[in-house]
Amino acid sequence: MTTAPVVVVTGASAGLGRAIAVAFGRRGLRVALIARGSERLAGAAADVEEAGGTALVIPADVADAAAVDAAADRVVATWGRIDVWVNNAMATVFGPVSAMTADEIRRVTDVTYLGQVHGTLAALRHMRPRDAGTIVQVGSALSYRSIPLQSAYCAAKAAVRGFTDSLRSELIHDGSRIRLTMVQVPAVNTPQFDWARSHLHRRLQPVPPIHDPETVAEAIVKAAGTAPRELWIGSPTLQAILGTLAAPGLLDRMLASRAWDGQMTNEAADPRPGNLTAPPPGDPGAAGRFGSRSRPAVVAVSDTTARLGVLALAATVGIAGCALAWRAGRGAAAGGRRLVDRLPGLGDR
Numbered sequence: 001m002t003t004a005p006v007v008v009v010t011g012a013s014a015g016l017g018r019a020i021a022v023a024f025g026r027r028g029l030r031v032a033l034i035a036r037g038s039e040r041l042a043g044a045a046a047d048v049e050e051a052g053g054t055a056l057v058i059p060a061d062v063a064d065a066a067a068v069d070a071a072a073d074r075v076v077a078t079w080g081r082i083d084v085w086v087n088n089a090m091a092t093v094f095g096p097v098s099a100m101t102a103d104e105i106r107r108v109t110d111v112t113y114l115g116q117v118h119g120t121l122a123a124l125r126h127m128r129p130r131d132a133g134t135i136v137q138v139g140s141a142l143s144y145r146s147i148p149l150q151s152a153y154c155a156a157k158a159a160v161r162g163f164t165d166s167l168r169s170e171l172i173h174d175g176s177r178i179r180l181t182m183v184q185v186p187a188v189n190t191p192q193f194d195w196a197r198s199h200l201h202r203r204l205q206p207v208p209p210i211h212d213p214e215t216v217a218e219a220i221v222k223a224a225g226t227a228p229r230e231l232w233i234g235s236p237t238l239q240a241i242l243g244t245l246a247a248p249g250l251l252d253r254m255l256a257s258r259a260w261d262g263q264m265t266n267e268a269a270d271p272r273p274g275n276l277t278a279p280p281p282g283d284p285g286a287a288g289r290f291g292s293r294s295r296p297a298v299v300a301v302s303d304t305t306a307r308l309g310v311l312a313l314a315a316t317v318g319i320a321g322c323a324l325a326w327r328a329g330r331g332a333a334a335g336g337r338r339l340v341d342r343l344p345g346l347g348d349r
Contacts, residue, residue, distance in 0.1 A: 002054065006079045007224075008032040008072070010062050010119050011089030013040035013279075015190030016138070018047065019217035019286040020086055025053025027221070032056040032075045034068070035089065037279035047285075062089045062115030063107070072122035081130065084224050085123035087116040087160075088138040091276055092153035092192070094263065095199030104197065105152040107276050112156035117163060127178050136224050137164050137182040141237040144184070145244040145251060147207070147259035149200070168229070179227035183220050184241065186234030188213050189294040191284035197274030202264035209236060210294045213286045219300040228302035235299055238306055 007024045011017035013035035024031050025048035033044050038059050045055035056078055060067040075082055091111035093104045120135055127133030142150065143157035164182050171178055187206035190213055198204055211234055223231040232238050243251050274280075287294075 002030065004029050004054070005083040006030045006032070006075065006081055007084040007086065008034065008075055008082055008119075008123070009086045009088055010034045010068075010115065013037050013044050014284055015192055015286060015288075016185070016188050016213050016216060017086075017088040018044045019213035020088060020138075020220055021055075022047045022051050022053075022286070023214070023217040023221045024084075025049065025051035025055070028052050030054045030056070030079055032058055032071070032079075034058050034060050034062065034071050035279075036061050039281065040279070040283045043283040043285070061111075062087075062118055063110035065114075065118040065121070068115075068118040068122045069125070072126055076126050082123060082126050082133060084134045084136065085119060085127075086136045086138065086220070086224065087119040089115045089119075090138075090153070090156075090192075091196075092150055093197045093199070093274075093276060094149050094204055095271075096149060097151050099199040100152065104276065108152035109156050109159075112153060113159040113163075116160045120163075120167065124178070128176075131177045134179040134181065134224055134227055136220065137161075137180075138220065139182045139184045139230075141184050141186055141232075141234075141240040145240040145255075147255050147263075149260060149263055181223050181227045181229065181231065183223050183231045183233060184237050185216055185220075186211050186236045186298070188216050189288045189290040190286065191288045192275075193288055193290075194284070195275045195280045197272065197276040198269070199271050200264060201269060201271065203267040203269040204263060205265050205290065207236075207259055207262040208293065209234075210290050211298050212291075212294045212296050215296055215298045217286075219298060222300070228304065230303035231300055232303055232306055233298055233300045238299075238301070242306070 007029050009017055009021045009031060012021045012033035021031050021033055021044055031048050031053050033041055033055060035041055041057045041059060045057050048055040058071045058074055060071045062068055089111060091108050093100060093108055116137055123135050137160055139160055140157045142154045143161045146154035168180050171180060187210045189210050193204040216233055219233045232241060
């Protein structure tokens with residue numbers, strides 16, 4: 001019987017979740033795949049096993065807490081434990097707030113926020129008795145820096161971050177050895193831009209620069225191993241988070257135009273219901289249609305490292321500024337003395 005670690009990935013049937021599942025499979029792990037679409041789940045399971053892992057397919061909607069609990073129970077009944085749980089499932093709606101309905105916002109919240117809550121609770125229920133395991137929350141740069149046309153998604157990702165921060169403090173209080181990490185991801189080349197619900201009249205795209213799902217997935221797998229407090233993936237993520245901390249008002253105005261147009265191509269498209277309430281047919285895999293524009297490499301740093309880097313830079317700038325001011329002060333003082341020496345009756349004061 002294999003003793004390979006057991007990983008659960010939600011939203012594992014396509015896009016980034018599928019790339020994450022395959023990345024774990026590449027390491028010979030046992031991977032449980034949770035998503036709604038049975039057709040795509042079968043394809044994802046085949047990819048995981050071809051990569052060298054063992055797959056367990058569990059159709060479920062993460063918005064249904066009971067279904068997520070049942071999925072966790074099935075994983076433990078099959079493989080005995082859960083070592084890593086990756087909360088990745090998401091849903092979004094593209095369009096201005098004025099075009100959205102309360103039901104749409106509720107559904108995005110149920111999947112993108114409560115889906116991660118449900119997964120976390122299910123994972124904790126099985127990890128607490130062993131006092132071991134790692135929970136990975138797949139977040140977004142948009143959990144810090146909201147953009148226009150995806151209000152419900154941005155709000156849900158921000159809510160995940162708030163929930164995760166509270167839980168982290170509770171685990172520390174309890175002296176728990178369960179590890180909790182959140183990864184903030186950049187724009188990724190996934191198929192969601194061809195099936196997400198949209199109220200817009202142009203074809204969707206991720207805000208450039210765009211990154212390969214496999215590259216981002218590898219960073220997430222490494223985060224599951226090292227469990228930093230947060231992992232910021234991609235230079236756009238660092239820029240968005242740090243820029244928001246430094247000048248949020250300026251970014252509000254910049255994104256009003258750049259992120260509005262940046263989420264659409266010049267191709268016309270009709271609004272569509274998308275996959276918000278039901279999975280679309282077919283199996284598109286992990287990658288979307290932006291391969292020619294997608295970056296095959298990505299930087300990834302922990303939030304602690306990023307903040308220390310900013311502090312070091314600020315200290316360096318401060319020291320340099322003080323040195324310049326000191327030199328300027330000395331020059332001014334010397335100039336003042338020379339001026340005094342030239343004025344009759346003032347040189348001896």
